[in-house]
Amino acid sequence: MARRRKHHEEHGNHEAWAIPYADLMTLLLAFFVVMYAISSLNEGKYKVMAQALTSAFGGSSNKASPVQLGKTQSLGADYDRPSVIKAGAPMAASNGPTDPTLLPSMAAQMRMPVSLRNQAQLARAQRQMDAVEQQLSKALAPLIDKQLITIRRNDLWIEVEINSDILFGTGSATLAGRARGTLSTLAAVLREAPNGVRVEGYTDNQPIATAQFPSNWELSAARAASVVHLFADDGIAPQRLAMVGYGEFRARADNSTEAGRNANRRVVLIILADSAGSLAPDPPSQLNATAAGAPKLPKSDGGQTAVTTESGTSSVPAVIQGVQ
Template identity: 45%
Template structure:
């Protein structure tokens, strides 16, 4: 008699294993998607700069600055070589620091009287307005003049890409034109950098102070390489603390991202550290001149009445030097 074959027991729980595998894969997928969607802007900028630097084949290193105080100093971009290799993204900090007065150390042949300096201001204004009229019509360049100085305000939209201190190609042409106009005149010059209040924290620029000072130094160095006497030049990085407009709107932030080229009538004009925030960079003549102080070597002087976080960074080209500043109301532009 044929033996009856027993049927195998059906496992009704077998679906749980592939279902658990599916849930695990879905969880991993969504975790990866979330990680990709969260972008760290600072790390993205560092990665972008590293990739650009690698393709340019230019390897520059940042040298740290040691000082008695923790006040940030203005970085100076690496000197552009005569070859066609583009400059490095990261500016190089000059190691030696020394305090000095705000007044430039100028040679006797470069000194200019107040009367001659004021006449030069009018001539410079006429030439700048003629050369940059298309940009002035688009409000990308603003030229203002007082009795003691002339201001050429340039929006950083046409100067620098976002978050870096490397000049764009159109900006190089514009600044060369300005340098050609300024070179024949002996008037002292100040290049001032400003930013909006958007935070930045990268290996190159820990804050907007470093970014604004590096941009001012880049413009000043280009001037010195195209005929402007370096003894006439000085730089100031104001960071985000001298806004020309509010930072609530995109238009206001665009106005705050700017570089000012200030042409002084002579070395004895009042300090340009008090301003009306309604006029970007147009500063009051009644501001008292800063009193030079004797400070030890490598000590960074600080204005006593400035609110916390409002100390501008000031330096002069070759060698880099820090500058004492006068009292300034917070929020002036």
């Protein structure tokens, strides 16, 4: 019997790989053509496009230069604007408080007139402040010796701190009899000077809740107002006067002791450096209870000054400026 011859399958198309290979080569060729086209950039068209983009984003088209030269990169028109402080301009030294015992808040509150930036004007104002300080030290010498009044000096103001125990009774804003003589002595010195005067009232942390003084804010503001009214009555121009009530929130000593509470109950006069008859600076913007050009405060029973305050947070004092 004859053997059956095996049937071999026909071989497949072994040239099929050539088609995807040709496609790949075509893609690579197209890729290199595109790369070559990009490398041969038309400089004129590129500048036009750069100027158009700069103008579209708010710059000046004639200042755009996006081409980097060495290590220097020009970043466009916005970087060519002059700064407020020009290069090489001398920086003026700060005139902040030099005495650590001065109120730290005053440095931020002081806004000196532009004319004081003139050195000659500043020197003249400082000589005038020296004269005021000498007159105050001489007139108040007995109380200074008893440590009831403290005078501190800064380049921009004089601080006269008066212990409120010699001015007011406990929980009262009515000036004591001897207080009027002390304040009138102060007024006699300040009446002839052109300086603005800021009167600041402070209390200890002992709570007070009466119909007249719902809190220490009202009490401190009323005490400052009493001093302002006496100064106005003694001939100091009301336009030069300002008052602030800080309440218990600017303590200088520990309220847990009697001595500390006594130190915290105080009235402070800030006598500002004058420049060509400048007035006291406006209170800072963070003090939101302000009444500019307020009329004369009404008097309540017993002769005390009734003051209404608007307190937003525990750090905001009551302010009344320009009492007439």
